[in-house]
Amino acid sequence: MRLTGWGFRYASRLAWAARDVDLRVEPGERVLLTGASGAGKSTLLHALAGLLGPDEGEQTGTMTVGGQPPARARSGTAVVFQDPDAQLVMTRAGDDVAFALENAGMPPELIWPAVDEALAAVGFPYGRDRATAALSGGQKQRLVLAGALAGRPGLLLLDEPTAQLDPAGAELVRGAVARAVAARGTTLLVVDHDAAAWLPLVDRVVELHPDGGAVEHGAGWAPAPLRMPVRTPRAPGAPLLRAEAAGFTHRGSAVAALPPTDVAVPAGRTLAVTGPNGAGKSTLALLLAALRGPTTGRISAGSALTAGLPRPGRPPHRWRADHLVTRVGTVFQHPEHQFLTGRVRDELALGPLRSGAGDDAAHRRAEELMERLGLAALAEANPFTLSGGQQRRLSVATALATGPSVLVLDEPTFGQDRETWGELVALLAEQQDDGRALVLVTHDDAVVTALADDVLTLDPAAQRVPA
Amino acid sequence: MSLPLTLGPARPVPLSGINPVAQLGALAFLLPVLLVSGDLVTPSVVLAAEVCLLPAAGLARPRALLARTWPLLLGAAGVAWVNVLFGDPAEGSGWPSALALAVRVLALALPGVLLVASTDPVRLADALTVHWRVSTRFAYGALAALRLVPLLATEWQTIRLARRARGIEPGRNPVAHVRLFAGTAFALLVAAVRRGTRLATAMDARGFDSGTVRTNARGSRLRRRDAAYLGGAAGVCALALVLSVGTGSWHPVFG
Numbered sequence: 001m002r003l004t005g006w007g008f009r010y011a012s013r014l015a016w017a018a019r020d021v022d023l024r025v026e027p028g029e030r031v032l033l034t035g036a037s038g039a040g041k042s043t044l045l046h047a048l049a050g051l052l053g054p055d056e057g058e059q060t061g062t063m064t065v066g067g068q069p070p071a072r073a074r075s076g077t078a079v080v081f082q083d084p085d086a087q088l089v090m091t092r093a094g095d096d097v098a099f100a101l102e103n104a105g106m107p108p109e110l111i112w113p114a115v116d117e118a119l120a121a122v123g124f125p126y127g128r129d130r131a132t133a134a135l136s137g138g139q140k141q142r143l144v145l146a147g148a149l150a151g152r153p154g155l156l157l158l159d160e161p162t163a164q165l166d167p168a169g170a171e172l173v174r175g176a177v178a179r180a181v182a183a184r185g186t187t188l189l190v191v192d193h194d195a196a197a198w199l200p201l202v203d204r205v206v207e208l209h210p211d212g213g214a215v216e217h218g219a220g221w222a223p224a225p226l227r228m229p230v231r232t233p234r235a236p237g238a239p240l241l242r243a244e245a246a247g248f249t250h251r252g253s254a255v256a257a258l259p260p261t262d263v264a265v266p267a268g269r270t271l272a273v274t275g276p277n278g279a280g281k282s283t284l285a286l287l288l289a290a291l292r293g294p295t296t297g298r299i300s301a302g303s304a305l306t307a308g309l310p311r312p313g314r315p316p317h318r319w320r321a322d323h324l325v326t327r328v329g330t331v332f333q334h335p336e337h338q339f340l341t342g343r344v345r346d347e348l349a350l351g352p353l354r355s356g357a358g359d360d361a362a363h364r365r366a367e368e369l370m371e372r373l374g375l376a377a378l379a380e381a382n383p384f385t386l387s388g389g390q391q392r393r394l395s396v397a398t399a400l401a402t403g404p405s406v407l408v409l410d411e412p413t414f415g416q417d418r419e420t421w422g423e424l425v426a427l428l429a430e431q432q433d434d435g436r437a438l439v440l441v442t443h444d445d446a447v448v449t450a451l452a453d454d455v456l457t458l459d460p461a462a463q464r465v466p467a
Numbered sequence: 468m469s470l471p472l473t474l475g476p477a478r479p480v481p482l483s484g485i486n487p488v489a490q491l492g493a494l495a496f497l498l499p500v501l502l503v504s505g506d507l508v509t510p511s512v513v514l515a516a517e518v519c520l521l522p523a524a525g526l527a528r529p530r531a532l533l534a535r536t537w538p539l540l541l542g543a544a545g546v547a548w549v550n551v552l553f554g555d556p557a558e559g560s561g562w563p564s565a566l567a568l569a570v571r572v573l574a575l576a577l578p579g580v581l582l583v584a585s586t587d588p589v590r591l592a593d594a595l596t597v598h599w600r601v602s603t604r605f606a607y608g609a610l611a612a613l614r615l616v617p618l619l620a621t622e623w624q625t626i627r628l629a630r631r632a633r634g635i636e637p638g639r640n641p642v643a644h645v646r647l648f649a650g651t652a653f654a655l656l657v658a659a660v661r662r663g664t665r666l667a668t669a670m671d672a673r674g675f676d677s678g679t680v681r682t683n684a685r686g687s688r689l690r691r692r693d694a695a696y697l698g699g700a701a702g703v704c705a706l707a708l709v710l711s712v713g714t715g716s717w718h719p720v721f722g
């Protein structure tokens with residue numbers, strides 16, 4: 001693989017997604033490609049996979065894979081992307097691994113031995129007939145990896161393959177990659193901003209810079225440590241929310257999404273909710289955020305939170321939405337789910353307007369938040385066009401705009417690079433200093449260390465453990 | 468957060484052994500007979516035969532059956548009701564012809580229910596591409612899109628909840644309900660397009676529709692029992708016609 005002065009600009013954009021990249025990778029090498037979000041890592045990987053044609057944009061310099069243009073070398077290249085649900089095609093595990101082999105026109109009698117070999121290579125624990133819908137995220141991604149390996153690719157490209165998985169799932173996938181490339185028959189290029197976890201698995205680390213160019217890091221390189229906020233924990237304040245044996249079961253489902261759980265959220269404290277995928281963390285967040293009512297037990301609000309409500313005795317999930325947003329704010333895992341307007345400025349003014357603030361007051365509040373969160377330059381931009389880190393900051397800002405006493409965040413650091421991680425954690429630490437109660441649903445141990453006062457680990461045997 | 472939704476049968480049912488194209492082929496006999504017949508006897512015989520096949524499609528329990536067929540039953544009842552209300556009395560409408568119409572609707576739709584309940588969509592795509600030369604681009608593309616449907620149901624709920632979290636709720640105002648629905652639908656469409664694009668890229672990267680002639684690892688074989696199934700369908704149609712003409716109730720719609 002050889003790149004000389006390579007650059008790419010998408011047809012719809014003015015700025016170059018990547019430029020002046022020089023890179024040379026020998027067969028069998030394992031390379032980690034890292035860099036801040038927006039540095040062009042994914043663009044480079046798409047180009048290597050032969051997925052960026054002249055229709056997609058403009059290219060400078062040269063890029064060859066095995067001495068050929070990437071589009072010609074495609075049959076020897078396999079890619080694994082982030083979201084397993086956007087990669088699986090078939091309903092059964094074996095069929096899905098066979099998909100690429102069928103596409104390549106392999107005779108059917110050779111396909112099944114290759115499928116079995118690929119499933120064994122990634123340590124897939126179930127048979128070929130396993131329904132793909134019944135797999136966990138980590139197992140799905142393992143299956144996607146098996147599908148990529150089945151064609152014995154000369155070049156394996158991984159685009160943040162563990163970004164959507166819990167730590168156990170991510171470990172499964174990295175283990176499978178390690179096994180698959182152990183024989184060195186395959187050249188490996190991994191794109192990830194979480195460099196530390198991949199270091200034992202790669203020979204070289206290359207960092208892309210947002211302004212162009214690539215830097216080779218020498219042996220013994222380690223990513224810069226995360227910026228931790230300085231904070232002093234406070235004593236619990238007035239009780240705000242309390243879950244008493246609160247549980248939730250989806251209609252028509254035999255299994256509870258959340259078994260009965262007890263937890264208290266007092267003012268000034270931060271509660272981290274952790275546990276494996278499927279333990280009910282997000283469901284608990286929705287209950288505490290008063291977006292869903294529990295199907296068993298109850299959620300109650302303290303008088304500090306219900307002051308000013310016309311009917312303070314009502315359970316929180318029955319509160320009117322405009323009453324809710326001034327009391328409990330929610331930040332969803334994917335910011336684009338909660339954007340409703342076409343401009344950052346309007347997005348921030350929306351909450352105050354809905355909860356009865358006047359036009360002037362709402363826009364003053366929006367200006368103030370944009371100034372404080374460094375979004376002022378983007379006031380007229382469309383929220384959907386912002387980068388991942390900017391979107392996340394905006395979604396936190398929209399929740400803060402109505403001045404809620406409780407802030408519920410679902411995976412706030414999901415998919416953030418080190419720079420935006422630091423910004424976000426600092427922003428949340430400020431909220432703690434303002435006396436807000438925070439509920440963080442997260443897989444990210446670093447964010448728990450940085451911010452949490454109390455930790456609730458959801459397990460089949462749920463129990464509360466003070467930090 | 469996920470909803471319990473699956474595609475195709477959880478495990479094979481007896482009817483899964485019949486090739487999907489044979490099940491579709493049976494319609495070639497049923498459709499003309501049902502479309503032409505205007506009496507009650509013909510569609511009743513066909514419907515009775517179809518009902519006998521329900522257990523073979525894993526739909527023996529009334530609950531499972533009702534879950535799959537309630538929109539259909541509602542539709543048939545609606546058709547009958549409209550016919551009673553607005554039918555032309557001079558042409559001998561009223562209850563008997565309304566009933567005949569409702570039974571026809573059920574008899575026409577039930578083969579679809581049987582197919583969906585017994586068939587893994589992958590086998591359907593295999594059968595269509597192998598036997599009827601349907602384009603692989605279309606068949607497997609549609610299959611991939613179908614996999615996204617349960618994910619969209621989950622996404623819909625998340626978007627609804629996210630709107631409440633932003634202070635948007637329709638309350639009792641019907642206009643606000645319509646606007647919220649339209650807004651949610653648009654957000655869902657955006658999400659579906661984004662995910663669909665990613666899926667298309669991933670399929671592209673796996674060499675789908677690259678110009679190479681695709682092979683099929685599972686294959687799709689037509690066996691003797693598929694021919695028997697088709698023969699059975701023809702037999703049921705013949706029996707229905709004989710009974711109808713024999714009892715003197717046969718009266719074609721056109722003619």
